[in-house]
Structure formats: C-alpha cells, structure tokens
Amino acid sequence: MYQEYSIKYSAKNRYETLVNDAYWQFLIIPEDNKSQQLVSWEFANSLNDIHQTSINGFGFKTIRVHPGQKFNEISFEASFTVIKKEVNPFDFSLPQDSTADCAKLDDLNFQIDFEPFLRKTRFTSLSESYTNIFPFDRDKTIFENIQSLNKWISKYLSFQPGVTDVNTPLDTIIKEKQGVCQDFTHLFCALARKNKVPARYVSGYLHQGHGYFGDSQMHAWAEAYIPDVGWLGFDPTNNLLANTNHVKVCHGKDYTDCSPLKGVVYAPGENTTIHSVKVLSEQQQ
Amino acid sequence: MVRSVENRYIKGKENSMDNLENQIFASYQRNPDLFDEIFDENGVVKDVYKTLFNLYGGHSIQDYVRLNEKAKSSFFNQGITFQVYGEKDAKEKIFPFDLFPRIIDTAEWDIIERGSIQRSRALNLFLWDIYHDKKILKQGIVPLELVSSSDNYLHQMMNVNPPGGIYNHISGTDVIKHTDGNYYVLEDNIRCPSGVSYVICNRTALKRALFGVFNHYQTHTVTNYAENLLDLLETVKPKGIDIPNTVVITPGMYNSAFYEHSYLAKTMGVELVEGRDLFVENDFVYMKTIQGPERVDVIYRRIDDLFIDPLEFRPDSALGVPGLFAAYKKGNVTLANAPGTGVADDKAVYTYMPEIIKYYLDEEPIIKNVHTYHCSRPDELKYVLEHISELVIKPVDEAGGYGISIGNRLSKEEVEEVKKQVAQNPRKYVAQPIMSLSVHPTYIDENESFEQRHIDLRTFTVLGKDREFVLKGGLTRVALKKGNLIVNSSQGGGSKDTWVLKD
Numbered sequence: 001m002y003q004e005y006s007i008k009y010s011a012k013n014r015y016e017t018l019v020n021d022a023y024w025q026f027l028i029i030p031e032d033n034k035s036q037q038l039v040s041w042e043f044a045n046s047l048n049d050i051h052q053t054s055i056n057g058f059g060f061k062t063i064r065v066h067p068g069q070k071f072n073e074i075s076f077e078a079s080f081t082v083i084k085k086e087v088n089p090f091d092f093s094l095p096q097d098s099t100a101d102c103a104k105l106d107d108l109n110f111q112i113d114f115e116p117f118l119r120k121t122r123f124t125s126l127s128e129s130y131t132n133i134f135p136f137d138r139d140k141t142i143f144e145n146i147q148s149l150n151k152w153i154s155k156y157l158s159f160q161p162g163v164t165d166v167n168t169p170l171d172t173i174i175k176e177k178q179g180v181c182q183d184f185t186h187l188f189c190a191l192a193r194k195n196k197v198p199a200r201y202v203s204g205y206l207h208q209g210h211g212y213f214g215d216s217q218m219h220a221w222a223e224a225y226i227p228d229v230g231w232l233g234f235d236p237t238n239n240l241l242a243n244t245n246h247v248k249v250c251h252g253k254d255y256t257d258c259s260p261l262k263g264v265v266y267a268p269g270e271n272t273t274i275h276s277v278k279v280l281s282e283q284q285q
Numbered sequence: 286m287v288r289s290v291e292n293r294y295i296k297g298k299e300n301s302m303d304n305l306e307n308q309i310f311a312s313y314q315r316n317p318d319l320f321d322e323i324f325d326e327n328g329v330v331k332d333v334y335k336t337l338f339n340l341y342g343g344h345s346i347q348d349y350v351r352l353n354e355k356a357k358s359s360f361f362n363q364g365i366t367f368q369v370y371g372e373k374d375a376k377e378k379i380f381p382f383d384l385f386p387r388i389i390d391t392a393e394w395d396i397i398e399r400g401s402i403q404r405s406r407a408l409n410l411f412l413w414d415i416y417h418d419k420k421i422l423k424q425g426i427v428p429l430e431l432v433s434s435s436d437n438y439l440h441q442m443m444n445v446n447p448p449g450g451i452y453n454h455i456s457g458t459d460v461i462k463h464t465d466g467n468y469y470v471l472e473d474n475i476r477c478p479s480g481v482s483y484v485i486c487n488r489t490a491l492k493r494a495l496f497g498v499f500n501h502y503q504t505h506t507v508t509n510y511a512e513n514l515l516d517l518l519e520t521v522k523p524k525g526i527d528i529p530n531t532v533v534i535t536p537g538m539y540n541s542a543f544y545e546h547s548y549l550a551k552t553m554g555v556e557l558v559e560g561r562d563l564f565v566e567n568d569f570v571y572m573k574t575i576q577g578p579e580r581v582d583v584i585y586r587r588i589d590d591l592f593i594d595p596l597e598f599r600p601d602s603a604l605g606v607p608g609l610f611a612a613y614k615k616g617n618v619t620l621a622n623a624p625g626t627g628v629a630d631d632k633a634v635y636t637y638m639p640e641i642i643k644y645y646l647d648e649e650p651i652i653k654n655v656h657t658y659h660c661s662r663p664d665e666l667k668y669v670l671e672h673i674s675e676l677v678i679k680p681v682d683e684a685g686g687y688g689i690s691i692g693n694r695l696s697k698e699e700v701e702e703v704k705k706q707v708a709q710n711p712r713k714y715v716a717q718p719i720m721s722l723s724v725h726p727t728y729i730d731e732n733e734s735f736e737q738r739h740i741d742l743r744t745f746t747v748l749g750k751d752r753e754f755v756l757k758g759g760l761t762r763v764a765l766k767k768g769n770l771i772v773n774s775s776q777g778g779g780s781k782d783t784w785v786l787k788d
Contacts, residue, residue: 023607025596054568054611057441057597064596064608066564108429112422115433116440253440264595264607 001086003244004039004282007205009218009275011261012075016269019071024263026063027056027203028218030082030247039081046075058257060250081282082247089241092229098141104227105142105196114198114225116253117189123254124190127171136195146197146224146234153187154239166255182255184236185220189254198225200251202233203258207245207279217277218260223251247279308345310338312734313726319737320464320723322387333390333786336501341385346733349384352494353728356382359490365482365544380483381779382490383727387740387761388502394785397460397468397744398755400652403642404473405456405746405753408629410645412452416442416625426644427637437627439590441597445614447623449521449750454621455514455585456746460652462723469653469720470638471741475622475630477587480760481510481745482545485552487782488758503787505757510745511552513756517749518583521619529582529619532556532572534563536588536604546587560588565608570618583619590624633681636715655720660711669716670708673700676716678707693719725781727763739764742783757785 009028030038043051049067056062067074095101104110111118126133134152136145160178170190173183185201192199199222206219221235221242233242242248252258265271315324323334330338344352360379389397414421415432422429432438457478459471484507492499515531522529535546537559550557556572563572563581571578586593592602597610612618628634634641636657642650658665658676669676673692680688690703707714724737740763745756761781 023596025607052567054608055614057439057610057614059614062611066566066607108425109423112419112429115429116443119433262596262600264600 003084003086005080005082005084005205005207005247006280006282007080007082007247008278008280009078009080010076011276012073012274013263013271014073014273015071015265015267015271017072017267019067019265019267022065022067022074022263022265022267024065024076024261025054025056026065026076026078026261027060027250027258028078028260029053029061029063030080030204030249031060033248035085035087036247037083037085039083041078041080043076043078045077046073047071056250056257058250058252084244084247086244089232089243094141094143095228098139098144101141101227102136102138102145110227111196117198117200117225118193118196119253120190120193121254122256123170123186124193125170126174126190126194130171130174131194133174134191134195142197143226143229143232145195146192146226146232149188149191149195150234150236150241151239153184153191153236157184157187157236159184159237166259181220181237185222186254188222188224188234188236192222192224199223200231201254201258202242202248202251203255203260204246204248204250205277205279206235207247207281209245209281217275218249219246220255220258221246309342309349310726310735312732313736316724316737318464319721320462320466321737322462322723322725322740333388337386337388337498340498340501349728350733352384353730356384356490356494359493360486363486363489365486381763381765382487383763383779383781384491384494385726385728385735386491386498386782386784387725387742388784388786389742390786391788393468394757396651397742397759398757400460400468400470400650401456401458401744401746401755402753403646403648403651404458404470404638405453405475405748407638407642407645408456408473408475409450409452409748411634411641412623412626412629413450414645415628417444421641421644426640427634431631431633431637432628434633435628435631437590437625437631439625439628441610441614442623442625446616447521448523448616448619451521451621451748451750452623452626453629454518454521454623454748456748458652458744458746459741460744461720461741464721464723467653469655470635471655471720472632472635473630473638474743475626476589477622478743478745479542479545479587480743481756482548483780484745484756484758484760484783485510485548487760487780491782502784504784505787507756507758508552510756511549513754514549514585514747515553515555517747517752517754518585518619518621520749520752521621522582523616523619526582530572530580531583531585532558532563532581533585534558534560534588534606536592540587542587549585560603560605563606563609565606565612568608568612568615568617570606570609570612581618583621585621590627593620593624632679655717658716660707660714660716666707666711669714670704673703673716675718677719678703678714678716680713681715691719722764725761725763727765727779727781729765736767738767739769740781758783 032038043063045065047067052064054062054064134149158178161180164179164183170186173179189199202221202223204219223231223233225231235242250258323331325331421427453475457474460468461471462468488507518531519529532555533546533550547557563570570581572581588604591598593605594610595602595605596607613620638654639650658669660666660669676692678690722739725740726735727738729736740761743760747754761783763779765779
C-alpha cells in the first residue's frame with residue numbers, strides 16, 4: 001500500500017526597513033528513507049533569485065537563498081511530492097524477558113553509540129523536581145514503557161497553540177500542562193533520555209486528514225531507539241506511533257538542530273514571518 | 286708594560302662589576318622556598334645566566350629606568366596593545382614587558398619541545414577517536430561523561446575527516462617549573478591559543494633596547510613562526526588544490542587579540558578578513574575582492590566554534606560566514622583549528638592526559654602532568670582526606686575557577702567542611718598537589734629594583750600533515766604582583782623574552 005502526498009510550504013517575510021543582505025536556510029525537504037520517497041520538488045521565491053542546495057551539520061539537505069537585491073518583502077514557496085509506504089509499526093515481536101531487555105540500556109557501548117540522543121540539551125533539561133515524573137517500569141519491555149510514556153504525555157499536556165514559544169523552558173510546560181507539538185516532543189525526549197532510552201527530535205509534515213493535532217505548520221514528533229528493533233517514531237501530540245501520515249524531514253537532538261527556517265538578515269527593525277503548510281493526500285492505491 | 290695595563294684593565298672591570306652588580310641586584314631578596322631560575326640554592330648565579338648577569342650588572346638603575354621607557358615606547362610604536370574586557374574606560378594598554386630575559390638551555394628545551402609535540406599529537410588522535418570510533422571510551426580508558434558532559438563536543442563533527450587528519454593545528458601548551466626543578470603541564474589550549482605575536486615582539490623590543498646582549502648568546506630565532514605556520518597550514522589544504530589560498534579570519538578590531546591576527550596575516554603574507562569579507566556559494570568559500578570573488582581554501586580562524594557560521598551554530602553571530610560549516614563538512618575548505626577541538630582542552634580531559642598519551646602513542650608523558658587524585662577511587666579518596674592541607678581541591682564539572690579550595694589557605698573549620706563535602710560526594714571532586722611556579726628576577730617599576738616573580742611558559746606547537754613545528758621560544762608570562770600565581774595579562778601579568786639556546 002502506498003500513499004502519495006503533495007506538500008506545500010510557504011513563508012512570507014516582511015521587514016520594517018530595507019534589507020541590504022540576507023541569507024536563509026530552509027530545512028524542509030522530506031528525506032528519502034525506507035518508508036518514504038521524495039518524488040519531486042520545487043522551490044521559488046518572489047524575488048526570483050536562484051537558490052542552492054546544501055546540507056546542515058547533520059547531513060540533511062537544505063535550501064539556501066541569498067538575494068542579490070534589496071527588498072522589504074520576500075516570500076518563498078516550496079512543493080514536494082512524496083510517496084509513503086504503508087508499514088506496520090508493530091511489525092516486531094516483543095522480547096520475553098523485560099529485565100534483560102531493560103538491562104541493554106545499561107551497556108556502556110550502547111550509551112557511547114547513542115550519546116548524542118541521551119544527553120540533556122537546552123530544550124530537554126528538566127529541573128530536579130521533575131526528573132522522576134515518569135519512572136520506567138522495569139517489569140515491562142522498553143517498547144511498552146516508551147508507549148506508556150507517549151500515552152502519558154498526550155494525556156498530561158493539552159494541545160494549546162500560542163501559549164508557548166520556541167524559548168519556553170520545559171519546566172514551564174510541565175507546570176502549565178499545555179503546549180504545542182514541539183513541547184510534547186521535547187518532553188518525550190527528556191523523559192525517554194532520563195530513563196536511558198535514546199530519543200531524537202523529528203521535524204516533518206503531518207497529514208491532518210484524520211483530525212490529528214498539529215496546526216498548519218510543520219509538525220514535530222520523536223523517535224526512540226528500541227534495542228534490536230531500531231528507531232521508532234512516536235507522536236506524543238496525537239498519542240500515535242508515527243505512520244503513513246508522518247512525512248519526515250530531519251532529526252536532531254532537539255528543535256535547535258531542526259528549525260525549518262534559519263536566517264541571517266542584515267537590517268535593523270522589526271520583521272514578521274508567516275509560515276503555512278498544507279499536506280494533501282493526492283491518491284490512494 | 287702592555288701586560289700590566291691589561292691586568293689593570295681586567296682588574297678594574299671586575300671591581301666595577303661587583304659594584305654595579307650590587308646596584309642592580311643588591312636589594313634582590315631570595316626566598317629559599319621558591320625555585321629561582323637564575324640563582325641556585327646557595328645564591329650562586331647558574332652557569333647559563335652568568336654572562337647575562339654580568340652584562341646587566343654593567344648598568345645602573347638609572348640606565349634601567351631609561352631602557353624600560355624605551356622598551357615601552359617600542360611596544361606603543363609597534364601598536365602592540367590590548368584592552369581588558371569589562372573595564373569602564375577601556376584604554377589601550379601595553380602588555381608589561383620585562384627587560385631581563387629568560388634563558389632555556391638546550392637540554393631543558395629538548396624536553397619541552399618533545400613534550401609539546403607529544404601532547405599535541407596525542408590530543409589530535411584523541412579528537413579523531415572521539416569523533417569517529419570512540420575506542421578510548423569503549424575500552425573504558427576515559428569515562429563517557431568526559432565527552433557527554435561537554436558543551437564543546439560538536440556532534441556536527443561526527444565522522445567528519447578534517448583535511449590531513451588534523452584537528453588541533455595550533456596548540457598552546459602552558460608549562461611551569463615546580464620547586465623540584467621539573468617542568469609540569471598546567472593546561473593545553475587548543476581552541477584559538479593566542480600570545481605568539483608577543484613572543485616575536487618581545488624579541489624585537491629587547492633587541493631595540495639592549496642589542497648588545499645578543500652578541501653573547503647563540504639564541505634561536507622566533508621570527509620564523511609565521512612562515513612555518515603557513516607551510517604547515519598548506520600541508521592540510523583541501524583535496525584537489527594545488528596552491529591553496531590561505532586567509533586569517535578575525536572577529537574584528539575590537540577583539541583583544543586583533544593585533545595578533547593582523548600581525549600573523551601580515552607576516553604570513555595572506556589576507557586578514559572578517560566574516561563579511563567572505564561568502565559561500567555552492568559550498569565553496571570565496572573572498573570578495575575588487576577583481577571579483579576569489580576562492581579561499583584554508584582559513585586560520587580566530588573566531589570561536591559557535592560563532593563561525595550563523596546558519597549552523599549561534600544564529601546571532603555577526604562574526605561568522607553563513608554556510609561555512611557545510612563547506613567545511615564537504616571538504617572544500619580547511620579550518621584551523623578544526624571545529625570541536627574544545628572538547629579536548631577541558632580540565633577533566635587534562636587529568637586523563639597520561640592515559641591518553643599512553644593509549645594512542647604507547648609512550649610515557651615527556652612533560653609531567655600535575656598529579657591528579659580522583660576522589661571517586663577509594664584509595665585516592667583516603668589520601669585526599671588525609672592530606673587536604675597540601676592539596677588543591679577542584680570540582681570536576683565547574684569551570685572558571687569556581688569552587689576551588691586551596692588546602693594551605695583553609696582554616697581548621699574550613700578543612701573539616703571541605704572534607705565533609707568531598708566525602709559525601711567523592712565523584713564530584715579531584716585534588717592536585719599545590720604547585721609552586723618558579724620565580725625569575727623581574728624589574729619592578731615602583732620599587733626600582735629586581736624582585737622574584739612567578740613565571741610560566743606557553744609554547745606554540747603547529748601540527749601539519751606528517752610534520753610538526755614548535756616555536757623555539759615561547760611566551761614567558763610573569764605575575765607582576767608579589768606572591769601572585771596568576772600570570773594572565775587580564776590579571777596584571779607581564780612577559781619576558783624567552784631565549785632558547787643553540788647547541
């Protein structure tokens with residue numbers, strides 16, 4: 001079973017004063033992996049400047065724009081066609097011995113190999129008072145624990161756009177019990193890592209045809225590494241395992257590694273950016 | 286007749302020397318507990334300093350004051366000034382320079398040079414390993430926490446192969462001489478170590494002030510640093526480049542080391558650029574020139590990791606070049622030092638240097654580390670608790686000198702307090718013996734006399750592909766405040782010309 005998506009990304013930037021020089025980097029191209037294939041893509045900007053492709057520090061494809069003229073306003077539009085393979089996320093057997101399963105997390109080599117996704121980062125640090133907010137049950141397998149974590153977060157936080165921003169610390173989110181998909185994902189990563197399970201932040205697109213949460217922006221979810229299984233996607237915002245509706249762009253330690261648009265703009269004064277994302281399911285076979 | 290005249294002449298000279306010697310060193314007070322670089326324990330001038338001692342003795346204090354002024358103006362004239370950050374009226378200052386040079390003989394220098402190369406090479410192999418296979422961690426030689434707790438461990442560098450396999454092209458190794466007469470390494474600086482321009486300028490200033498003294502010693506030159514640096518940087522050029530175009534990138538003229546950046550660019554004969562002078566297109570780096578874009582292949586960068594590329598690291602950095610890191614990752618440009626070297630020059634890594642040297646080179650350290658007791662090891666903890674008054678206790682995870690207790694300066698109650706803290710949380714602490722830096726006679730303006738002052742030495746090592754270079758000299762820093770052990774220029778330190786003698 002395959003599903004084809006047509007994704008439209010647009011961003012409009014407006015500046016109070018004339019911009020002399022600017023660089024932008026977009027981290028918005030869906031990656032090619034075993035569950036998805038990028039069929040085609042296009043990118044354009046309102047100034048008709050040429051763009052380049054490059055990579056970010058973790059090797060994910062980026063688009064760069066460096067306009068050769070002065071401007072007050074610029075808009076970008078990208079479209080992607082992606083084919084998602086329908087895969088069963090439960091296509092593995094749970095280990096019999098949960099104690100032995102959990103013990104794999106204590107292995108030094110395992111902790112060394114997954115160090116980047118086990119460390120505390122700016123957005124995945126919890127203060128002392130919250131570190132035991134979700135202890136793992138060592139009588140259950142890692143997968144079961146992670147699944148309970150996913151469920152717990154989706155119940156604990158309520159989806160509320162506009163109350164948090166990219167700089168809201170995790171402690172505030174826990175206290176206020178609300179946030180957006182980034183906050184759900186950071187909390188997931190923080191607690192999985194706290195329990196020694198490697199977890200990474202994933203940025204991508206969500207097809208919302210099923211009433212899933214996620215505003216008309218890019219979506220965020222997490223991947224946890226389950227020993228002997230591999231990286232599995234969990235969407236704590238929707239209490240789901242990532243599936244055909246999730247189109248991945250990139251992953252990183254937290255939002256910092258994945259921010260979809262980075263810009264260096266040489267102009268004083270205020271600016272506004274409006275993003276929008278549309279994911280349409282083109283056809284189903 | 287002739288003979289008797291000669292005799293008289295010689296005799297007269299000896300007499301006058303005694304007198305003048307008394308003038309300059311008359312008030313010199315030798316603390317027998319300190320290691321004096323020029324006087325032995327009996328107060329006799331060491332062989333290597335004898336000629337110099339006599340030559341300096343040939344001047345009066347008044348001569349000195351005049352020469353000192355001359356040397357100061359030489360620094361102003363060369364434009365060698367610095368500013369201390371955070372001072373209200375940031376005024377340009379000269380780095381205080383002392384006219385009495387430090388001499389390092391061939392045998393001692395050999396140890397320092399081989400030791401500096403050994404450390405630089407071991408650190409380079411360590412960096413390669415922790416950004417690739419991580420064998421030293423997996424074999425449990427150094428603990429994982431060493432890298433996992435470091436903000437300077439850049440995951441973007443994972444599996445990146447820097448051109449020529451070199452990370453720490455330029456290393457500054459700080460060594461001291463302890464009262465036992467041995468050299469010890471205090472720290473390794475492998476981010477953007479500075480100070481080399483002072484080495485060269487100190488030599489120039491001393492030559493201007495006291496040209497004659499150089500006729501009596503065969504001293505290695507220090508002015509060949511820039512050409513060697515350029516040569517070695519060219520050995521680590523990106524693949525496919527024949528003659529590389531090298532530049533020095535500076536944060537700008539307000540940086541405290543701007544003089545050095547411009548000096549190095551000038552003496553290497555390469556362009557000095559700021560971030561805005563460069564741009565990246567299709568993952569290649571170009572310099573804006575009036576003839577149009579010119580490709581850049583090797584960048585000696587004096588900008589910290591997090592500021593080199595606002596698209597990859599700190600987005601608010603106005604100093605960097607957008608897109609530079611991707612160009613580096615694709616192998617189209619060399620950055621010296623490589624990004625991510627900072628993880629290896631932290632205090633915690635230092636304590637494992639003997640193990641690191643042994644692991645990668647199968648050698649014993651040529652210059653000793655200050656011995657470190659890990660309180661996490663029970664037998665070492667026992668020693669530490671019993672000898673607190675002889676030790677410096679440091680928390681492993683604090684930077685910038687916070688939480689350090691110096692044993693011999695603690696009251697009885699404080700000793701008990703520290704003991705309690707260490708015993709409660711031994712993993713958090715390491716301890717080191719209290720090191721005493723050697724002293725060197727230093728001219729003190731306000732007292733118009735020579736006095737003992739503590740010194741250290743920063744050496745400069747350059748690693749290239751299969752080649753290395755150590756500057757035969759170095760920056761001898763002097764703590765100008767009496768009894769002070771802190772030699773940094775921001776803390777009121779000065780410096781001395783440092784002579785490495787030829788065979």
